[in-house]
Amino acid sequence: MALAVGMRVLTRALLRPWARGLRAAPGRTGPAAGGGDGVRCFRSPRVLVEPDPAAGVAVVKMRNPPVNSLSLEFLTELLISLEKLENDKTFHGIIITSDCPGIFSAGLDLTEMCGRDPEHYAEYWKAVQEMWLRFYLSNLVVIAAINGISPAGGCLLSLTCDYRVLANNPKYAIGLNETLLGIVAPFWFKDTLVNTIGHRSAERALQLGLLFPPAEALRVGVVDQVVPEDQVQSTARSVMAQWLDIPDHARQLTKILMRKPTADRLLTERDADIENFVRFICKDSIQKSLHAYLEKLKQKKG
Numbered sequence: 147m148a149l150a151v152g153m154r155v156l157t158r159a160l161l162r163p164w165a166r167g168l169r170a171a172p173g174r175t176g177p178a179a180g181g182g183d184g185v186r187c188f189r190s191p192r193v194l195v196e197p198d199p200a201a202g203v204a205v206v207k208m209r210n211p212p213v214n215s216l217s218l219e220f221l222t223e224l225l226i227s228l229e230k231l232e233n234d235k236t237f238h239g240i241i242i243t244s245d246c247p248g249i250f251s252a253g254l255d256l257t258e259m260c261g262r263d264p265e266h267y268a269e270y271w272k273a274v275q276e277m278w279l280r281f282y283l284s285n286l287v288v289i290a291a292i293n294g295i296s297p298a299g300g301c302l303l304s305l306t307c308d309y310r311v312l313a314n315n316p317k318y319a320i321g322l323n324e325t326l327l328g329i330v331a332p333f334w335f336k337d338t339l340v341n342t343i344g345h346r347s348a349e350r351a352l353q354l355g356l357l358f359p360p361a362e363a364l365r366v367g368v369v370d371q372v373v374p375e376d377q378v379q380s381t382a383r384s385v386m387a388q389w390l391d392i393p394d395h396a397r398q399l400t401k402i403l404m405r406k407p408t409a410d411r412l413l414t415e416r417d418a419d420i421e422n423f424v425r426f427i428c429k430d431s432i433q434k435s436l437h438a439y440l441e442k443l444k445q446k447k448g
């Protein structure tokens with residue numbers, strides 16, 4: 147009993163620095179509907195939360211068609227859903243997955259980084275940082291059920307999770323491919339990849355902008371498991387059950403011990419990172435290449 151109380155105090159003390167200033171901004175979530183068992187179901191236009199209170203797990207489905215690009219509104223809705231689940235003692239784990247067929251997430255929304263003013267870029271980048279910090283440090287077990295392609299920011303979101311299950315489909319690939327767009331993955335993207343696959347593999351993957359197909363992704367360690375497409379959700383559920391078997395306080399503290407130094411680096415350099423991003427993204431050359439890339443994506447169909 148005394149040990150459990152002590153652990154709770156220690157956990158709160160360790161988590162406190164991240165609790166401050168990391169609250170999601172108010173957004174356009176719909177009203178929470180009361181479930182018959184007292185558990186709230188959360189709805190928002192772009193995020194569907196399917197709670198399984200008996201298991202202590204919620205499935206968070208990203209629904210921002212056509213490609214789940216991480217727009218400012220979508221990021222805000224994701225953060226609000228995460229915060230609600232974290233504040234509800236029913237839940238100990240979430241599975242994040244996509245409701246858009248064949249696409250987990252196309253990454254950061256290029257239209258948020260193109261043809262806007264510096265204030266908008268700063269606001270957007272702060273929301274991207276927030277997404278990374280909140281998911282990376284979540285006290286919940288977070289498992290990614292990756293049921294589609296997952297480049298750049300989509301890969302980053304997966305890398306914040308505790309475990310990644312990827313569907314074995316040759317059309318799917320995952321990686322931080324920023325260099326292919328002529329942009330540079332920020333240091334905290336890089337740190338997250340290094341923490342996952344090691345320095346040498348990360349250096350090669352980042353310089354070459356590699357997008358790994360399933361077998362390669364598993365070999366290099368970008369994902370933890372590759373399974374047939376129809377088993378992605380069930381595998382994520384059974385892995386979740388294993389993780390939830392571990393005493394929660396011990397697991398949470400270990401997660402913080404492992405991730406704190408990486409998160410601290412961004413927390414101490416957050417404003418400078420925003421300034422760097424705004425300076426970089428405002429460059430004519432960067433705007434031109436992002437614009438050309440977007441045009442190429444649009445013309446692909448025609």
Ligand SMILES: CCCCC/C=C\C/C=C\CC/C=C/CC(=O)SCCNC(=O)CCNC(=O)[C@H](O)C(C)(C)COP(=O)(O)OP(=O)(O)OC[C@H]1O[C@@H](n2cnc3c(N)ncnc32)[C@H](O)[C@@H]1OP(=O)(O)O
Pocket residue numbers: 212213215249251252253254255256257295297298299300324327329330331332422423426427440443444445446447
């Ligand atoms: C030393 C100094 C260092 C300083 C460093 C400081 C800061 C660092 C600076 C910048 C870092 C910024 C980091 C960015 C990370 C990112 O995430 S960038 C985004 C990367 N994402 C991609 O490259 C994916 C692009 N999309 C695709 O490849 C394909 O769309 C797809 C995902 C494979 C799906 O293909 P599909 O054929 O099904 O769909 P379409 O291609 O037809 O797309 C449909 C529709 O969606 C639009 N769209 C696609 N992706 C995006 C996106 N990421 N953002 C916005 N919009 C997107 C596409 O244009 C189509 O639009 P429509 O024609 O109007 O329907």
